[in-house]
Amino acid sequence: MISFDEASAILREAAGPLEEVRVAIGEAAGLRLSRSVEARIDAPRFDVSAMDGYAVRDTDLPGPLRIVGKSYAGSQAPAGISQGEAVRIFTGAPVPEGADRVLVQEIVETRGEQLETVGEYGEARHIRARGSDFREGETLLDAGTRLGPRQLVAAAAADCAEVWAWRAPRIAILATGDELVAPGTASDRPGALPDSITPALAEMARQYGATIVDSAVAPDDPDRIEELAARLLDRCDVLVTIGGASVGERDFASRSIEGGNFRTLFSRIAMRPGKPVWCAKGDGERFVLGLPGNPTSALVTARLFLAPLVTALAGGDYDEVLGWRELELAEDLPAPGPREHFGRGALSKGNALPFANQQSGAQALLAKADLLLRQTGGSGGLSAGQAIQALDF
Numbered sequence: 539m540i541s542f543d544e545a546s547a548i549l550r551e552a553a554g555p556l557e558e559v560r561v562a563i564g565e566a567a568g569l570r571l572s573r574s575v576e577a578r579i580d581a582p583r584f585d586v587s588a589m590d591g592y593a594v595r596d597t598d599l600p601g602p603l604r605i606v607g608k609s610y611a612g613s614q615a616p617a618g619i620s621q622g623e624a625v626r627i628f629t630g631a632p633v634p635e636g637a638d639r640v641l642v643q644e645i646v647e648t649r650g651e652q653l654e655t656v657g658e659y660g661e662a663r664h665i666r667a668r669g670s671d672f673r674e675g676e677t678l679l680d681a682g683t684r685l686g687p688r689q690l691v692a693a694a695a696a697d698c699a700e701v702w703a704w705r706a707p708r709i710a711i712l713a714t715g716d717e718l719v720a721p722g723t724a725s726d727r728p729g730a731l732p733d734s735i736t737p738a739l740a741e742m743a744r745q746y747g748a749t750i751v752d753s754a755v756a757p758d759d760p761d762r763i764e765e766l767a768a769r770l771l772d773r774c775d776v777l778v779t780i781g782g783a784s785v786g787e788r789d790f791a792s793r794s795i796e797g798g799n800f801r802t803l804f805s806r807i808a809m810r811p812g813k814p815v816w817c818a819k820g821d822g823e824r825f826v827l828g829l830p831g832n833p834t835s836a837l838v839t840a841r842l843f844l845a846p847l848v849t850a851l852a853g854g855d856y857d858e859v860l861g862w863r864e865l866e867l868a869e870d871l872p873a874p875g876p877r878e879h880f881g882r883g884a885l886s887k888g889n890a891l892p893f894a895n896q897q898s899g900a901q902a903l904l905a906k907a908d909l910l911l912r913q914t915g916g917s918g919g920l921s922a923g924q925a926i927q928a929l930d931f
């Protein structure tokens with residue numbers, strides 16, 4: 539068995555970004571930029587008003603002034619103003635030449651073309667200068683940036699119809715086990731078990747930048763597993779299998795898929811949970827990641843291997859999603875045993891609270907497990923107040 543760090547190093551080395559694609563901005567959410575985004579225009583494009591009111595010359599105040607025109611957002615720049623003149627102006631509208639202040643409409647009174655100030659106008663000039671947000675040619679987003687809602691604002695404001703990005707990895711999920719049925723159909727079938735892992739893996743993969751193309755449940759029949767795996771592999775970059783990873787008589791998944799054009803990267807790791815996890819790489823950047831069937835084992839190994847694999851294929855840094863940090867233990871933690879332990883716990887008042895139940899088949903408790911808590915295999919127990927390596931789960 540190899541260590542978790544050795545397995546991670548192998549997968550990190552094997553996984554790089556997929557192809558670069560040109561994507562319409564409306565389709566680019568969640569992708570990572572393969573090239574930076576440069577502004578094609580200034581923002582603002584000219585000096586604009588930050589308020590609804592009147593554009594004036596500061597030296598003419600307090601007035602009275604004569605209103606000589608109007609300026610709306612999207613309209614052509616109005617004619618310039620001279621001494622004693624003002625222009626009715628709205629937020630985002632171009633400021634006329636000569637004006638250097640906007641009076642908010644709340645502090646003026648108008649009668650026909652006549653304007654008088656009736657309140658304090660203070661320090662703020664309420665003018666956003668041309669290019670004060672960004673300049674044409676300026677880099678607004680660096681290559682590698684993932685496009686979330688805030689980054690999409692910058693990309694669209696740069697006046698880009700399309701961006702260059704790394705293609706999202708396509709993931710397919712194959713759960714294996716005669717006992718598995720769709721959630722909602724187990725209660726009246728003796729021995730049946732809801733497939734509780736597929737929806738969770740799909741969501742996790744999505745969160746890290748993947749597209750889910752398909753999923754299937756296979757019985758413990760090697761021919762069926764092989765057939766379904768081949769069908770799914772035709773359409774995806776990463777096939778994630780669930781179950782059938784250990785040594786049980788019916789644990790066919792690993793044996794069915796490992797042949798063919800796939801080369802095993804690792805199989806069996808000295809970690810708990812997750813000992814049976816395995817990974818193979820095929821031609822053309824295709825991966826099969828075999829996760830154990832115990833639900834907690836599956837989710838822990840997905841967080842530790844699938845999340846960074848998806849991130850790396852999507853153009854990110856493999857280690858970026860493995861941000862271990864030191865937390866203080868809220869309670870004592872027993873010794874982990876010989877394998878490296880990735881225990882579950884919750885964040886409690888800024889500290890790590892380890893769970894007493896560390897069964898790898900647990901499902902209910904996963905809903906409360908914010909943290910993975912890492913202990914080196916063979917190390918001793920830890921006391922409340924001592925430091926522990928923690929990862930957001």
Ligand SMILES: Nc1nc2c(c(=O)[nH]1)N[C@H]1C(S)=C(S)[C@@H](COP(=O)(O)OP(=O)(O)OC[C@H]3O[C@@H](n4cnc5c(N)ncnc54)[C@H](O)[C@@H]3O)O[C@H]1N2
Nearest residue numbers: 713732733734735780781782783784789813830831832835
């Ligand atoms: N003799 C040994 N037995 C086991 C070993 C071992 O080394 N020697 N390893 C144990 C470890 S560690 C794990 S983890 C489990 C995982 O084994 P498999 O990956 O082969 O998983 P299965 O046997 O198919 O299933 C285990 C368990 O999980 C349930 N399961 C499976 N898929 C799902 C799903 N999609 N949704 C919900 N539950 C699922 C399945 O019904 C079983 O109860 O093996 C140990 N055994």
Ligand code: MOO
Nearest residue numbers: 811812813835898
């Ligand atoms: O390693 Mo298994 O994943 O403990 O339960």
